[in-house]
Amino acid sequence: MTDRKIPTKIYLEESEIPRQWYNVRADMKTKPAPLLNPATGRPCGFDDLTPVFCDDLVRQELDNDTAWFDIPQEIQDYYVQFRPSPLIRARQLEKALGTPAKIYFKFEGNNTSGSHKLNSASAQAYYAKKQGLKGVTTETGAGQWGTALAMSCAFFGLDCKVFMVKVSYEQKPFRREVMRTYGADVTPSPSNTTNVGRQILAEHPGTTGSLGCAISEAVEYAVSHEGYRYVLGSVLNQVLLHQSVIGLETKIACDKYGIEPDIIVGCAGGGSNLGGLISPFMGEKLRGEKDYRIIAVEPASCPSLTRGTFAYDFCDTGRVTPLAKMYTLGADFIPSPNHAGGLRFHGMSPILSQLYHDGYMEAVAYEQTQVFEAATLFARTEGILPAPESSHAILGAIREAEKCRETGEEKTILFGLTGTGYFDLVAYQSFNDGTLTDSIPTDADLAASFAKIPPMGNN
Amino acid sequence: MTDRKIPTKIYLEESEIPRQWYNVRADMKTKPAPLLNPATGRPCGFDDLTPVFCDDLVRQELDNDTAWFDIPQEIQDYYVQFRPSPLIRARQLEKALGTPAKIYFKFEGNNTSGSHKLNSASAQAYYAKKQGLKGVTTETGAGQWGTALAMSCAFFGLDCKVFMVKVSYEQKPFRREVMRTYGADVTPSPSNTTNVGRQILAEHPGTTGSLGCAISEAVEYAVSHEGYRYVLGSVLNQVLLHQSVIGLETKIACDKYGIEPDIIVGCAGGGSNLGGLISPFMGEKLRGEKDYRIIAVEPASCPSLTRGTFAYDFCDTGRVTPLAKMYTLGADFIPSPNHAGGLRFHGMSPILSQLYHDGYMEAVAYEQTQVFEAATLFARTEGILPAPESSHAILGAIREAEKCRETGEEKTILFGLTGTGYFDLVAYQSFNDGTLTDSIPTDADLAASFAKIPPMGNN
Numbered sequence: 001m002t003d004r005k006i007p008t009k010i011y012l013e014e015s016e017i018p019r020q021w022y023n024v025r026a027d028m029k030t031k032p033a034p035l036l037n038p039a040t041g042r043p044c045g046f047d048d049l050t051p052v053f054c055d056d057l058v059r060q061e062l063d064n065d066t067a068w069f070d071i072p073q074e075i076q077d078y079y080v081q082f083r084p085s086p087l088i089r090a091r092q093l094e095k096a097l098g099t100p101a102k103i104y105f106k107f108e109g110n111n112t113s114g115s116h117k118l119n120s121a122s123a124q125a126y127y128a129k130k131q132g133l134k135g136v137t138t139e140t141g142a143g144q145w146g147t148a149l150a151m152s153c154a155f156f157g158l159d160c161k162v163f164m165v166k167v168s169y170e171q172k173p174f175r176r177e178v179m180r181t182y183g184a185d186v187t188p189s190p191s192n193t194t195n196v197g198r199q200i201l202a203e204h205p206g207t208t209g210s211l212g213c214a215i216s217e218a219v220e221y222a223v224s225h226e227g228y229r230y231v232l233g234s235v236l237n238q239v240l241l242h243q244s245v246i247g248l249e250t251k252i253a254c255d256k257y258g259i260e261p262d263i264i265v266g267c268a269g270g271g272s273n274l275g276g277l278i279s280p281f282m283g284e285k286l287r288g289e290k291d292y293r294i295i296a297v298e299p300a301s302c303p304s305l306t307r308g309t310f311a312y313d314f315c316d317t318g319r320v321t322p323l324a325k326m327y328t329l330g331a332d333f334i335p336s337p338n339h340a341g342g343l344r345f346h347g348m349s350p351i352l353s354q355l356y357h358d359g360y361m362e363a364v365a366y367e368q369t370q371v372f373e374a375a376t377l378f379a380r381t382e383g384i385l386p387a388p389e390s391s392h393a394i395l396g397a398i399r400e401a402e403k404c405r406e407t408g409e410e411k412t413i414l415f416g417l418t419g420t421g422y423f424d425l426v427a428y429q430s431f432n433d434g435t436l437t438d439s440i441p442t443d444a445d446l447a448a449s450f451a452k453i454p455p456m457g458n459n
Numbered sequence: 460m461t462d463r464k465i466p467t468k469i470y471l472e473e474s475e476i477p478r479q480w481y482n483v484r485a486d487m488k489t490k491p492a493p494l495l496n497p498a499t500g501r502p503c504g505f506d507d508l509t510p511v512f513c514d515d516l517v518r519q520e521l522d523n524d525t526a527w528f529d530i531p532q533e534i535q536d537y538y539v540q541f542r543p544s545p546l547i548r549a550r551q552l553e554k555a556l557g558t559p560a561k562i563y564f565k566f567e568g569n570n571t572s573g574s575h576k577l578n579s580a581s582a583q584a585y586y587a588k589k590q591g592l593k594g595v596t597t598e599t600g601a602g603q604w605g606t607a608l609a610m611s612c613a614f615f616g617l618d619c620k621v622f623m624v625k626v627s628y629e630q631k632p633f634r635r636e637v638m639r640t641y642g643a644d645v646t647p648s649p650s651n652t653t654n655v656g657r658q659i660l661a662e663h664p665g666t667t668g669s670l671g672c673a674i675s676e677a678v679e680y681a682v683s684h685e686g687y688r689y690v691l692g693s694v695l696n697q698v699l700l701h702q703s704v705i706g707l708e709t710k711i712a713c714d715k716y717g718i719e720p721d722i723i724v725g726c727a728g729g730g731s732n733l734g735g736l737i738s739p740f741m742g743e744k745l746r747g748e749k750d751y752r753i754i755a756v757e758p759a760s761c762p763s764l765t766r767g768t769f770a771y772d773f774c775d776t777g778r779v780t781p782l783a784k785m786y787t788l789g790a791d792f793i794p795s796p797n798h799a800g801g802l803r804f805h806g807m808s809p810i811l812s813q814l815y816h817d818g819y820m821e822a823v824a825y826e827q828t829q830v831f832e833a834a835t836l837f838a839r840t841e842g843i844l845p846a847p848e849s850s851h852a853i854l855g856a857i858r859e860a861e862k863c864r865e866t867g868e869e870k871t872i873l874f875g876l877t878g879t880g881y882f883d884l885v886a887y888q889s890f891n892d893g894t895l896t897d898s899i900p901t902d903a904d905l906a907a908s909f910a911k912i913p914p915m916g917n918n
Contacts (some may be wrong), residue, residue: 007472007473007539008473008539009473009539011470014466014467014468017860028807033551080466080467080468081551081842081843082842092540092614110569111843112838112842112843112844112879112881114742114881151842154838154839155551155839155842173884173888174881174884177884177887177888177891178844178881178884178887179886180887180891181838181839181844181887181891182838182839183839290606311829328749375640376640379571379613379640379641380614380640380641380642382540383540383541383570383571383610383614384540384570384571385571385637387638419569422571422573422633422881422882423881425632425633425636425637428636428637428639429632429636429639432639432640
C-alpha cells in the first residue's frame with residue numbers, strides 16, 4: 001500500500017474496535033511478582049483482595065496465564081462514546097523538525113475526561129455494576145482519574161465517591177465541577193467522614209492533604225460501607241489489561257495500512273498508558289515474532305525506572321496497600337514541589353518493571369522545561385494542546401526523529417498522546433512566563449528514600 | 460440502507476471533506492441588505508472595507524451571487540487537523556428521554572479551540588497570509604474566537620494580536636494562556652497601546668473593559684500598522700460562508716447513510732454556527748426542493764430574533780463599524796450580568812435575519828437554568844460536557860424529542876453541538892451549587908434600547 005493512501009488521521013470503523021483485551025503477562029517468561037499481603041508477607045490471593053476490589057477485577061488481577069479476555073458487550077456499547085481513538089500522522093511536526101522519520105501518535109484525549117483513563121474506568125465501573133454494588137470509591141489528585149470514573153459511573157448508574165486531595169479540591173476546582181456535573185460526590189481529603197481522616201485532621205489541623213491520605217480514606221470508606229468497593233486508575237495488572245485496547249486498536253490500524261513502527265514511545269507514571277499502548281507489540285517481541293525499540297519516558301523529577309531500585313515496596317505513602325515488586329523510589333518519595341503535571345507516582349507497574357528488568361524496553365528521563373518546549377512545538381504544529389504528562393512522550397519521539405535527521409534513516413516512530421492540557425494551564429502559564437524550573441533528586445535524596453523500603457519480600 | 464448499518468459516530472473519509480463552500484445568499488430571493496458606511500449612509504463597497512479587512516474576504520463579504528467558492532488547498536491541508544467532525548447519534552439521550560425520535564448531533568468541539576470557530580479562523584488567517592500581510596488583530600471576550608485565531612495564525616505563520624477584555628484577561632486566564640502558547644500577543648483592553656485605549660483609560664481609570672472597546676482597539680491597531688488587518692469571528696457574511704463546511708459535511712454524511720432530518724436546531728448568538736450548519740439544507744428549502752423545520756435557539760437574556768427589531772444598527776457598542784440590517788436589541792444592549800456563557804451579541808447575522816424575516820426559520824428563547832439542566836442530562840448520557848452556548852441547541856432538540864414522545868412520531872432531529880464546556884466550569888459550578896439564576900429583559904428595557912437605534916437606513 002502506498003503512502004499516499006494512508007489518511008493523516010486514521011479512524012477505524014466501529015466494527016473494528018477490539019472485542020477482547022490482551023494480557024501481556026501470558027507471554028512473559030518471567031511473570032511479574034505477586035502482590036504481598038503486608039500482614040502475612042505471603043502472596044495475595046482472591047480472598048485477600050475481594051474485600052477491597054470487585055470480584056471480576058481481582059480475577060483479572062491475579063491471572064498471569066489467560067492471554068485474551070472478552071470485552072463485555074455493555075462496555076463495548078459504552079466504547080462508542082470515546083473509541084475508536086484516532087491514529088494520526090504528525091506531518092507538520094515532521095516538517096518542522098526536518099526529519100525523514102515518519103511520526104505517528106495514538107490520541108486518547110478526545111473525550112471529556114481528557115485522557116486514556118476512561119478505558120479502565122469504564123471497565124471497573126461495569127464490573128462493579130455487574131456485581132450488584134451500589135457504588136465505588138477512589139482518590140484523585142488533580143482529578144483526571146476521578147473525572148473518568150465519574151463519567152463511567154454516570155453511564156452505568158453507580159454511586160461515585162471521590163476523595164480529592166484538599167489542596168486540589170480548593171485550588172483546582174474545575175475538574176471537581178466536571179465530576180459533580182456527572183453526579184459524583186467529591187469530598188476534600190482529609191475529611192471527617194472516615195476514621196483515618198478524623199485522625200489526620202486531629203494531628204494536623206491545617207493539612208492540605210496528600211494522595212496517600214486520600215487513598216486511605218477511599219479504601220476505608222469502601223470496606224466499611226455495604227455495597228462499595230475501591231477502584232484505582234493505574235499501576236495494577238487489571239488496569240494494563242483494560243488499557244491494552246489502546247495498543248490493539250493501534251495495531252489494527254497499522255496492519256490495515258501497512259504501517260510498521262520501528263520505535264514505540266510512551267510516557268510512564270504508574271504505567272497504565274504505556275503498558276496499554278505497547279501490549280500487543282510487546283507480545284510479538286516476547287514471542288520472538290518481531291522486534292521493536294520500546295521507550296518509556298519519565299520525568300527527571302520522578303525517575304522510577306531510570307534511577308529507582310527493583311524491590312518490593314508499598315504502593316502508597318500511607319502504607320495500607322499490598323506490597324508490589326516494582327521499580328520504586330521509595331513509598332515516601334515525593335517529587336519536588338515545582339514538578340508540574342502528573343507522572344508523580346513513586347513506583348512503576350509490576351508488569352512494566354519486570355519487562356524493563358528483563359531488557360525488553362528502554363527508559364529515559366527528561367526535565368520539564370524541555371518537555372514544555374516540546375509541548376509548545378507540538379501544539380503549534382499539530383494543533384493539539386497536549387497534557388504535560390503526554391508531552392514527555394512527544395519529547396521522546398522528537399529526540400528519536402532528530403537522530404533520524406542526523407543519520408538520514410526513515411524510521412517509523414509511534415508514540416502515545418494520552419491526553420489534553422486544557423486543565424493544566426497554570427503549568428503552561430509558568431512556562432510562558434519563564435518561571436517554570438527543573439529539579440532532579442540528588443543521589444543522597446534517593447538513598448534516604450530507598451533506606452525506608454521495608455525488608456518484606458526483599459531478602 | 461437499514462438503521463443497523465449506520466455507525467453511532469459517523470466520520471467521513473478525509474477525501475469526502477467538502478472542497479467548496481456554499482454561499483446561501485446565491486439562492487435567496489431577497490438578498491441580505493448591504494452594510495452601510497456610517498459616514499455616508501451609502502452601501503459599503505470594496506474600497507470602504509479593504510482598509511480594515513483582507514481583500515479576498517471583502518470579495519466574499521460582498522458577493523451575493525456566487526453559489527460555490529473553492530476552498531484553497533492550503534486550507535484543506537489544515538482542515539485535516541480538525542475536520543471531518545463526527546455526526547453522532549445520541550442513542551443514550553434518546554433512551555433517557557423515552558422518545559421515538561432519532562437525535563443526531565454534529566460535534567464541532569473536538570479541537571483545542573473547543574468550538575467551530577476554527578472553520579472561519581483558518582480561512583481568515585489563510586487569506587491574510589496569501590495577501591502577504593504580517594499579521595491580524597481581533598478582540599476576544601472569554602477567548603474562544605481568540606484561541607481559534609491564535610491556532611490558525613501559528614499554522615500559517617502570522618502575527619496574531621488579540622485585545623482581550625481586561626476582566627476576562629485577569630479572571631479567566633486559561634484561554635489567555637492557550638493563546639500565548641500558540642504564540643499570540645494578548646493585550647488586556649483597554650490598553651495604552653492605542654489612542655482609543657488611552658482615551659478610555661484617562662476617562663475611566665478603573666474600567667475592566669468591554670467587547671466594544673476591545674473591537675475599537677483591534678480595528679485601530681490594524682488600520683494604523685502596516686501589514687495588519689482586522690478579523691472577526693461571527694455575524695459577517697464571509698464567516699457564514701466559511702462555516703458552511705459544517706452543514707456540507709453533515710449533508711454528505713446524511714446522504715451517505717440515508718438520514719433525512721425533519722428538524723434542524725442550532726444555537727444562535729451572532730449566527731456563525733447556525734448559519735453554517737443549515738446552509739445546504741436552507742439552500743434546498745429556498746430552491747423548493749425539500750422542506751425542513753429550522754429552529755434557532757437563543758438565550759432568553761439576549762433574545763435578538765424573538766424580541767429584537769429588524770433594522771439597520773451598528774455591529775458594536777462603540778459605534779465604529781458599518782451598519783448592518785439585522786434583528787437587533789440595540790447596540791447598547793448588554794445582557795444581565797448573571798448571563799453565563801456566550802450568545803451575548805445584540806444583533807444577528809444579516810443573512811439569518813433576512814431568512815427569519817422571510818419565514819424560512821423559527822426561533823425560540825430559553826432561560827439558562829433550563830439550559831444547564833439539559834447540558835447536565837446530555838453530559839451524563841452522551842459523555843460530552845457541552846459548552847453553555849451549545850446547550851441551547853441541546854435543549855431545543857430535547858423539546859422537539861419530547862413532543863415526539865407525546866405524538867409517537869419518529870422524527871429525525873439534527874442539532875449542532877458547537878463546542879465543549881471545559882473553560883466554562885465557573886458557570887457549571889454556579890449551576891451545581893444552585894446559585895445560577897435567570898433574567899429576562901423587560902419590555903421597557905428593550906424599548907429604551909431600541910430608542911437609541913440610529914435613523915440611518917431605517918427611514
